[in-house]
Amino acid sequence: MTGPANPGWVGARRLLRRLRDIMAGPGTAQARLDLIASLIARELVAEVCSIYVRRAGDVLELFATEGLRPDAVHNTRLLVGEGLVGFVAAQAMPVALADAQAHPLFAFRPETGEERYSSLMGVPVLRGGHVLGVLVIQNRTQRSYTDEEVETLETTAMVLAEMIAGSNIMSGDEARFDAVPEALPQRLEGLPLSPGLTLGTALVQSRRVTIERMLSDDPEIEEQRVRKALDALTGQLDAALDRPEFSETGEHRDVLETFRMFAEDRGWLRRINEAIRTGLSAEAAVQRVQDETRARLGQVSDAYLRERVLDFEELANRLLRQLVESEQDGVAAIPEDAVLIARSLGPGELLNYEPGNLKAVILEDGSVNAHATIVARALGVPLVGRLDGLLSRVETGDEVLVDAENGVVYLRPGDEVRANFEMAMAARSARLEVYRGLRDEPPETRDGTHVGLLLNAGLLADMNHLEDTAAEGVGLYRTEIPFMVRATYPDVAAQTDFYARVLDEAEGRPVVFRTLDIGGDKVLPYLQSSSEDNPAMGWRASRIALDRPAMLRHQLRALITASAGRDLSVMFPMIAQVAEFDAAKRLLDLEIERVAKRGDPVPRSIRAGVMLEVPALALQLENLLLRTDFLSIGSNDLVQFLFASDRGNPRLEGRYDVLAPAVLNFLKNIADTCGDADTELTVCGEMAGDPVSAMALLGLGYRRLSMSPANIGPVKAMVRSIAIGNVVDYLNVPLQSPVPSLRPHLRAFAQDHGIEV
Ligand code: PEP
Numbered sequence: 169m170t171g172p173a174n175p176g177w178v179g180a181r182r183l184l185r186r187l188r189d190i191m192a193g194p195g196t197a198q199a200r201l202d203l204i205a206s207l208i209a210r211e212l213v214a215e216v217c218s219i220y221v222r223r224a225g226d227v228l229e230l231f232a233t234e235g236l237r238p239d240a241v242h243n244t245r246l247l248v249g250e251g252l253v254g255f256v257a258a259q260a261m262p263v264a265l266a267d268a269q270a271h272p273l274f275a276f277r278p279e280t281g282e283e284r285y286s287s288l289m290g291v292p293v294l295r296g297g298h299v300l301g302v303l304v305i306q307n308r309t310q311r312s313y314t315d316e317e318v319e320t321l322e323t324t325a326m327v328l329a330e331m332i333a334g335s336n337i338m339s340g341d342e343a344r345f346d347a348v349p350e351a352l353p354q355r356l357e358g359l360p361l362s363p364g365l366t367l368g369t370a371l372v373q374s375r376r377v378t379i380e381r382m383l384s385d386d387p388e389i390e391e392q393r394v395r396k397a398l399d400a401l402t403g404q405l406d407a408a409l410d411r412p413e414f415s416e417t418g419e420h421r422d423v424l425e426t427f428r429m430f431a432e433d434r435g436w437l438r439r440i441n442e443a444i445r446t447g448l449s450a451e452a453a454v455q456r457v458q459d460e461t462r463a464r465l466g467q468v469s470d471a472y473l474r475e476r477v478l479d480f481e482e483l484a485n486r487l488l489r490q491l492v493e494s495e496q497d498g499v500a501a502i503p504e505d506a507v508l509i510a511r512s513l514g515p516g517e518l519l520n521y522e523p524g525n526l527k528a529v530i531l532e533d534g535s536v537n538a539h540a541t542i543v544a545r546a547l548g549v550p551l552v553g554r555l556d557g558l559l560s561r562v563e564t565g566d567e568v569l570v571d572a573e574n575g576v577v578y579l580r581p582g583d584e585v586r587a588n589f590e591m592a593m594a595a596r597s598a599r600l601e602v603y604r605g606l607r608d609e610p611p612e613t614r615d616g617t618h619v620g621l622l623l624n625a626g627l628l629a630d631m632n633h634l635e636d637t638a639a640e641g642v643g644l645y646r647t648e649i650p651f652m653v654r655a656t657y658p659d660v661a662a663q664t665d666f667y668a669r670v671l672d673e674a675e676g677r678p679v680v681f682r683t684l685d686i687g688g689d690k691v692l693p694y695l696q697s698s699s700e701d702n703p704a705m706g707w708r709a710s711r712i713a714l715d716r717p718a719m720l721r722h723q724l725r726a727l728i729t730a731s732a733g734r735d736l737s738v739m740f741p742m743i744a745q746v747a748e749f750d751a752a753k754r755l756l757d758l759e760i761e762r763v764a765k766r767g768d769p770v771p772r773s774i775r776a777g778v779m780l781e782v783p784a785l786a787l788q789l790e791n792l793l794l795r796t797d798f799l800s801i802g803s804n805d806l807v808q809f810l811f812a813s814d815r816g817n818p819r820l821e822g823r824y825d826v827l828a829p830a831v832l833n834f835l836k837n838i839a840d841t842c843g844d845a846d847t848e849l850t851v852c853g854e855m856a857g858d859p860v861s862a863m864a865l866l867g868l869g870y871r872r873l874s875m876s877p878a879n880i881g882p883v884k885a886m887v888r889s890i891a892i893g894n895v896v897d898y899l900n901v902p903l904q905s906p907v908p909s910l911r912p913h914l915r916a917f918a919q920d921h922g923i924e925v
């Protein structure tokens with residue numbers, strides 16, 4: 169790496185040195201802020217330098233200025249989002265404008281006297297991803313600020329952030345970024361991500377490494393330090409990959425391997441080195457790049473990008489610890505009933521804790537397909553995510569109850585809540601015991617009807633549940649996860665190997681493979697995608713597959729090869745028209761021909777089916793059923809489209825029920841038509857795993873239900889306690905009812921008839 173040749177960096181380093189002297193010098197925080205404002209104005213040759221600090225209520229208050237009227241200090245206030253200064257805070261992005269007053273966002277404040285200044289450059293004062301304030305310079309003439317000048321002001325803002333956070337320039341109750349945890353009991357609701365019920369002691373993951381030395385005069389040495397720390401870090405990851413939990417192939421290993429690749433990302437390293445050349449120490453440079461990434465990308469909704477932010481966040485944390493605490497290594501000792509609490513977790517972080525002692529993890533962020541979720545499930549650690557405001561409400565040492573079945577967390581519970589929770593834990597153990605006892609009992613109703621109970625799976629690790637639930641097979645294998653956790657496209661050989669392993673684990677039980685359901689929020693790193701207004705109704709699943717047939721053909725080829733000599737069932741998702749199924753089926757036929765022509769072994773039998781998720785397809789059943797071997801209802805998507813109600817929108821949660829008469833009528837027509845055509849019919853959406861809904865499905869004529877492993881026991885208990893004839897009779901009348909949901913009626917029915925739901 170090259171040294172300090174650039175004159176801009178020399179200037180930046182001088183500014184930082186003087187800044188350090190002021191910060192280490194005497195005087196009140198206010199006096200030092202005043203000096204800093206003058207220093208920055210002088211060094212950056214600006215007439216004005218102003219420091220705005222964010223107060224409670226999202227107010228930005230002018231705390232110090234060189235150049236604006238002194239009496240505006242502590243009087244001029246803007247809301248975050250108001251004017252250019254507010255814009256910088258809201259977006260956590262710098263702005264640099266030669267003609268600021270011409271900008272539509274410019275908000276004129278007469279008390280400041282700023283009408284005399286044309287150009288403006290503002291940068292956010294960032295710390296730990298939060299915007300603490302805004303640092304602004306202004307010039308009288310129309311000045312075009314260079315990228316280098318923006319960089320310099322950003323670096324200065326970072327040093328300023330440490331000072332603002334470290335001094336008590338605001339009164340205690342406004343210390344916005346170190347919110348005082350409330351000591352009262354609290355109940356938080358989030359998203360259940362890895363199942364289990366447990367109680368333990370909070371261990372708040374300490375993310376923030378204290379950086380003692382922000383500045384350095386020798387970039388060469390700092391760059392070397394970063395390189396050395398990165399080498400140590402990749403060494404640690406290699407050691408983690410050698411751990412027994414990761415010895416076998418599977419998505420959790422892919423996750424770590426991909427993460428390790430990111431550690432060698434050149435763009436990231438380049439940005440760190442650039443920050444070093446502006447005069448920061450290695451650790452301050454890492455911190456700065458991390459803060460910027462977090463502030464700019466933290467708000468994105470794109471699932472893939474959010475994952476990358478988490479990856480880099482974990483990397484940055486590890487690198488920081490490596491630099492600051494040097495040689496910190498191995499597994500951290502934790503209390504033996506630890507509930508780990510963090511904003512988010514990178515894929516490798518769970519491995520840093522003693523496995524037996526980690527009882528649960530709860531997160532402010534987190535999502536179903538997040539890499540950390542996959543690792544938590546592989547390790548069998550209960551996980552609840554999306555707990556809003558978690559970190560400001562809990563402290564290390566607090567008692568925590570985690571219900572990862574329902575996504576509920578209790579902080580500092582009172583005696584009564586704890587006692588109830590312990591009862592729920594005991595009841596759950598007893599229930600699990602009962603379900604284990606049902607394992608070898610047939611899934612047959614009291615009036616002698618067999619009900620096929622199948623598993624939904626998406627991870628190799630899920631296949632173990634075939635054994636412990638005694639499920640008949642896999643009714644839905646979601647194939648997208650192995651594609652999503654890798655940084656590169658898995659070629660035909662890798663896919664073949666993977667599907668063969670799934671079939672090996674199934675030990676002869678049938679598996680229905682669903683072809684890739686990507687697009688929308690399931691983004692593949694190596695497939696160009698553009699953002700869509702309605703991703704669920706956008707370019708996804710079979711729509712992509714038919715437009716990019718090579719990808720589907722590769723997948724089908726791999727499935728055919730992996731199933732050589734065995735049975736293969738393939739199902740196409742999001743089919744809206746018969747012609748789409750025909751096109752997909754043609755590709756399957758082509759691939760079968762190809763394999764046969766080469767003289768390679770083919771599957772013993774091949775069945776092609778359709779997932780019914782788009783309502784329009786139900787109006788084409790007559791033609792569809794002539795062509796397809798089986799049909800599976802994806803009720804999750806189907807219901808969102810029937811009601812035009814986004815399944816992921818929390819505001820619509822609970823508004824429409826799958827047990828609405830409209831849905832049940834819709835499903836009944838499908839069941840009747842499939843019954844007449846003698847076509848195999850399954851439900852594989854979430855409703856199949858809910859005992860009350862499953863009971864209704866039996867009443868409508870459904871006999872095959874595919875669900876997550878944990879639901880097999882409860883649904884089997886329902887099946888074994890029901891006489892189907894009764895529910896068929898019962899449903900005849902209320903299907904015409906105008907009520908929004910039949911759930912309460914069905915519950916009452918179950919209770920009256922001794923059906924376990
Ligand atoms: C469904 O839509 O019901 C379904 C099973 O598919 P997914 O949940 O994967 O979209």
Ligand code: MG
Nearest residue numbers: 781802804805
């Ligand atoms: Mg679906």
